Amino acid sequence: xTLHQSFRRKASHVIVHADALAVRHGLASLFAQExxxxxxxxxxxxxxxxxxxxxxxxVEHAYAAQSGAIEVSxxxxxxxxxxxxxxxxxxxxSNDLPKGKPYALDQxxxxxxxxxxxxxxxxxxxxxxxxxxxxxxxxRFRLPAHALVA
Amino acid sequence: MSKILGFGMKVxxxxxxxxxxxxxxxxxxxxxxxxxxxxxMRLLTQSGMPRVVLDLAxxxxxxxxxxxxxxxxxxxxxxxxxxxxxxxxDTVKKVFRLTRMDTVFTIHSDLPVSLAKAG
Numbered sequence: 360x361t362l363h364q365s366f367r368r369k370a371s372h373v374i375v376h377a378d379a380l381a382v383r384h385g386l387a388s389l390f391a392q393e394x395x396x397x398x399x400x401x402x403x404x405x406x407x408x409x410x411x412x413x414x415x416x417x418v419e420h421a422y423a424a425q426s427g428a429i430e431v432s433x434x435x436x437x438x439x440x441x442x443x444x445x446x447x448x449x450x451x452x453s454n455d456l457p458k459g460k461p462y463a464l465d466q467x468x469x470x471x472x473x474x475x476x477x478x479x480x481x482x483x484x485x486x487x488x489x490x491x492x493x494x495x496x497x498x499r500f501r502l503p504a505h506a507l508v509a
Numbered sequence: 510m511s512k513i514l515g516f517g518m519k520v521x522x523x524x525x526x527x528x529x530x531x532x533x534x535x536x537x538x539x540x541x542x543x544x545x546x547x548x549x550m551r552l553l554t555q556s557g558m559p560r561v562v563l564d565l566a567x568x569x570x571x572x573x574x575x576x577x578x579x580x581x582x583x584x585x586x587x588x589x590x591x592x593x594x595x596x597x598x599d600t601v602k603k604v605f606r607l608t609r610m611d612t613v614f615t616i617h618s619d620l621p622v623s624l625a626k627a628g
Binding site: 382 | 537
């Protein structure tokens with residue numbers, strides 16, 4: 360049995376209330392269970408950066424006007440961690456994912472204090488997909504998981 | 510030598526020579542603590558110490574709000590003040606590298622020996 364097969368059925372599922380402190384606790388819970396505990400430190404760091412940015416963005420934007428729940432599912436598949444995040448907040452502007460453009464860092468007086476979120480997500484997550492269906496936002500992406508440790 | 514304790518967000522500042530060493534005694538600077546962190550940095554750096562070294566060795570994770578708070582702390586310094594960073598852990602380093610903020614800050618791998626008294 361390969362490592363991938365042995366971890367194939369590992370999946371996790373949490374529901375997080377849309378506020379910053381609940382996101383912190385939700386991440387702690389996700390990262391304390393399989394499949395995220397199976398990752399190397401490096402990929403775990405990558406996964407936590409992406410998850411934190413995705414969840415914080417939902418709290419700050421989708422649920423800017425109202426609160427609600429965020430559902431996180433993580434499955435270990437053949438090609439990495441398949442992540443699905445669902446919320447019932449406002450749709451993405453123009454029904455599309457933000458570009459996450461790089462920004463200029465040459466003006467010391469005018470350094471950006473935000474806007475890094477989608478840039479980080481796009482740098483680290485693969486196969487990002489967004490859909491709006493029945494008043495819910497569905498975000499799917501894949502995270503690298505090749506360096507699985509037993 | 511003065512020691513100031515922050516509330517909630519655990520931040521400890523200590524003056525060593527002409528430098529102010531600010532140690533974050535918390536394992537993350539995230540969206541839930543970024544505003545508090547920013548406020549404490551503003552309070553602690555008000556004295557105008559020319560050299561401010563932020564010791565992040567205890568911080569295992571930072572998100573974009575935390576990164577924004579560190580950038581804001583630097584921009585909030587007086588013209589004669591400079592912010593340096595020290596002891597970035599692996600994931601924190603990754604966030605700085607990906608956003609290219611590692612090109613903006615002076616980053617020490619460990620707290621410089623001359624400042625290491627701040628314990």
